[in-house]
Structure formats: structure tokens, C-alpha cells
Amino acid sequence: MALKYKIIKQEVVDKVGITKDVYYARACDRSKVDLNELSKLISRMSTVSRADIIGVLTAFSDIIPSLLTENRTVQLGELGTFSLHMKSDCVDSKEEVTWRCIKDVNIRFRVGKELKNQLKDIHFQRVDE
The missing domain is CATH 1.10.1220 (Arc Repressor Mutant)
Incomplete structure (x- = not known):
């Protein structure tokens, strides 16, 4: 089975303010x-x-x-690993770092090597709309 993708058009503004269209692939027909x-x-x-x-x-x-x-980090064998990561504000000294500096906490999943290797041979199929 192939991973289906479609072509998406998006307008972007470059450094000098000129608007142009760019295109990229996006997975589609997912369930x-x-x-x-x-x-x-x-x-x-x-x-x-x-x-x-x-x-x-x-x-x-x-x-x-x-x-x-x-x-704790939760490792699921060859599937991958769950862990928490946080974002915080930068301050000028160690004394200023408190829990108030923490702005966001996210769960991250790092894919295991075996699962990554299984996805290396993936095939793609373009879907035209």
C-alpha cells in the first residue's frame, strides 16, 4: 500500500514583500x-x-x-519513547528561574529505530483532485 498525498498551493511573501505561490505535498485520504x-x-x-x-x-x-x-520517560521497546519537554522564558540569572518561567509542557514521542527502519521503504501515490 502506498501513502497517498495531494498537492497543496500556498501563498507566501518573500523577504522583499513579493507574494508568490508555492506548492508542497500533504498526506491525504487518512482514516x-x-x-x-x-x-x-x-x-x-x-x-x-x-x-x-x-x-x-x-x-x-x-x-x-x-x-x-x-x-519518568516511558520506553515502549522498538516502538519508541514518550517524555515530557518544557519551554521557558530566558532570564539573566539562575536566581530568576522559577516555575513562573515555564510557559508550556508538551508530550514528545521519539520513534524507535526499528519502526523508523520499517518506514524507509514507504511508497507514495499522488492523488489528483
């Missing part, structure tokens, strides 16, 4: 897989029931936030 469908797919590949898989995946999604807020 979501919800917890029920995911549990059915996993159940077909294993001896575990769909209900048990739903229970494990629900518990997994419940435990991740508490582990991250305990300043």
Missing part, C-alpha cells in the same frame, strides 16, 4: 483507527481476547500521564 478497531486487529494476531486488549490499552493510556508527571 482513524479507534480503540475498538485496534483491539480487534490485535486480537486477530494473538490469543488474547478483544476485551482484555481494550482493558490493557485503556490502562496504558491512563498510566502514561502519571508516569510522565513523575518525571
Whole structure:
């Protein structure tokens, strides 16, 4: 199966103020897989029931936030790693750095090497509208 993409046109203004059109590729025709469908797919590949898989995946999604807020990194084998990252204001001295400097906290996911390698051989299919 190929990853489908479409061509997107966007107007940009260059450094001297001239507007021009640029084009780029964007993935399209995506569909979501919800917890029920995911549990059915996993159940077909294993001896575990769909209900048990739903229970494990629900518990997994419940435990991740508490582990991250305990300043822990969650590594999922070859799948990848979840961790928290923060953005803060810059100040002039160490004494000025407080929790008030922290402006944003995000969850990051770093893809594992094996998963990255599996995506290297991806094929693409242009979809014309």
C-alpha cells in the first residue's frame, strides 16, 4: 500500500514583500483507527481476547500521564519513547528561574529505530483532485 498525498498551493511573501505561490505535498485520504478497531486487529494476531486488549490499552493510556508527571520517560521497546519537554522564558540569572518561567509542557514521542527502519521503504501515490 502506498501513502497517498495531494498537492497543496500556498501563498507566501518573500523577504522583499513579493507574494508568490508555492506548492508542497500533504498526506491525504487518512482514516482513524479507534480503540475498538485496534483491539480487534490485535486480537486477530494473538490469543488474547478483544476485551482484555481494550482493558490493557485503556490502562496504558491512563498510566502514561502519571508516569510522565513523575518525571519518568516511558520506553515502549522498538516502538519508541514518550517524555515530557518544557519551554521557558530566558532570564539573566539562575536566581530568576522559577516555575513562573515555564510557559508550556508538551508530550514528545521519539520513534524507535526499528519502526523508523520499517518506514524507509514507504511508497507514495499522488492523488489528483
